[in-house]
Amino acid sequence: MYKTSTNLAVAVAAAAGFTTLAAGQAQAQEQCSFYTVVRGDVLSRIATAAEVPGGFRVLFDANTTVLESPNQLEVGQVLAIPCADGSLPTGAAAVVAASTAPAPVTSAPARPLRIATGSDYAPFSDEDMPGGGMITRMVDRSMQLGNPDQEYDIVFVNDWGSHLETLLPIGAIDMAFPWFRPDCSRVENLGPASASRCTDFNHSDPFYEIIVDFYTLNGSAYANAQSTNDLFGARICRPEAWFTFDLEAAQLVEPNITYVTTVAQDGCFQLLQNGEVDIVTYDALPAEEDIRSAGMVDAVATLEPLRGAVSSHVFVSKDNAFANEALPIINAGLEQLRLSGEWFNIVRESIQQTVEN
Incomplete structure (x- = not known):
């Protein structure tokens, strides 16, 4: 992943005609502008304050040159907040260009x-x-x-x-x-x-950096989980054929948890609804569509502290x-x-x- 240094991002944004503020200062979070991260900021709150269509995910997608994870913001990072039509504010491309090395030399083609x-x-x-x-x-x-x-x-x-x-x-x-x-x-x-x-x-x-979320039923014993350790003892469902390396890294493996898989992607939410599993976890974009399709929007809680990116x-x-x-x-x-x-x-x-x- 490309990563822009804080000082470089600030300099480029300023050169493009946008003003950044020091950490701790009040700053408007508006569409079609640049925003400088201050202490205590959370990506979802920035997206909500700026009324970004698509929420934190779209804001994260617009700033993958700066952000390595939707859960890791650093004071002084400059974020491009998309415009109402979904485009990026003027000058955003300059930030990307300044953080990117020259294109590598490609080899001559030998066959298709x-x-x-x-x-x-x-x-x-x-x-x-x-x-x-x-x-x-x-x-x-x-x-x-x-x-x-x-x-x-x-x-x-x-x-x-x-x-x-x-x-x-x-x-x-x-x-x-x-x-x-x-x-x-x-x-x-x-x-x-x-x-x-x-x-x-x-x-x-x-x-692309996909956002991986963890879901449970509202009011469940895991609804207030703050770390993956809080899921020890849970029955966790992830669709068949999906990667498990993030679960392995977090020690969410047998015998710490009971791992359940199902052929159908949306089958995990059916199991959650039936009380056969406690937690569902996979890519947030299709998962949220599966939640809507299952009519479970009001029944499911997203465990935001556990959110990650792959x-x-x-x-x-x-x-x-x-x-x-x-x-x-x-x-x-x-x-x-x-x-x-x-x-x-x-x-x-x-x-x-x-x-x-």
């Missing part, structure tokens, strides 16, 4: 790249969405921008498990997305399946020399996508399409 994704993961990857979904559109544009001469095919392989288990290792495909990467600096804390994401694959720069990448097998040589194409194109502001436009449009549907 075979790139795979899967469906039924709206808004990120879905055959029925325009352009195949948010991340599909980003990968497609990154390839075009990174090296227009490189031929490639993006195909939907809906057996998600085959991507990392079979297709990438045997070279049937060169790249696969959107897959989530653990903290590979702590691979020793991961189970074998999670650790293999570090040991067997290389990764692109992050395309980055989505393009994966390549470490044994595929051609794919590894081509990986800089993806990274160079993604960099240009962010610099131009097209990245945020794709995010905004994709989320809006999901809400409308």
Whole structure:
């Protein structure tokens, strides 16, 4: 993830004609402006005060060059607050540009790249969405921008498990997305399946940071949980085939908890409603849509202190020399996508399409 230093962000924003304030000073939180984080700020409260359409998630998406997590704000960070039409305030692109290294040199194409994704993961990857979904559109544009001469095919392989288990290792495909990467600096804390994401694959720069939330019923014994340790003893549901490395890192594994999985993504909320599990946890964007579809909006509580973020990448097998040589194409194109502001436009449009549907 790109990260802008506090002083650089302040300088660029000021050069663009916006005034920042020292920590502790009162400052309006308004749409289509820049806001400087002060002590005690919380992203959700900033979004609410500025009436950001889509709330804290949209505000986080607009500031991934600055924020590493929706729960980690630092005094002095400068946040771009989206305008009413969803665009970014004038000067935001300058902050991104100032924090970004020059694009890497890409290798010459040797043959078409075979790139795979899967469906039924709206808004990120879905055959029925325009352009195949948010991340599909980003990968497609990154390839075009990174090296227009490189031929490639993006195909939907809906057996998600085959991507990392079979297709990438045997070279049937060169790249696969959107897959989530653990903290590979702590691979020793991961189970074998999670650790293999570090040991067997290389990764692109992050395309998107998903927000992972924990949900319970209002009034449950876990409704006031302040840390993952408060969930010890709970029955926790996460949909089948979803990553578990974040749970492993938080020691939310047997015997500390009872882990429950279900084939259907929205099946976890049915189990919660039936009293068969205590906690549901997965990507907040589809989870909130599943809550609405189940008619449980007034019954479910979000455990905000436990909220986290995980980055989505393009994966390549470490044994595929051609794919590894081509990986800089993806990274160079993604960099240009962010610099131009097209990245945020794709995010905004994709989320809006999901809400409308």
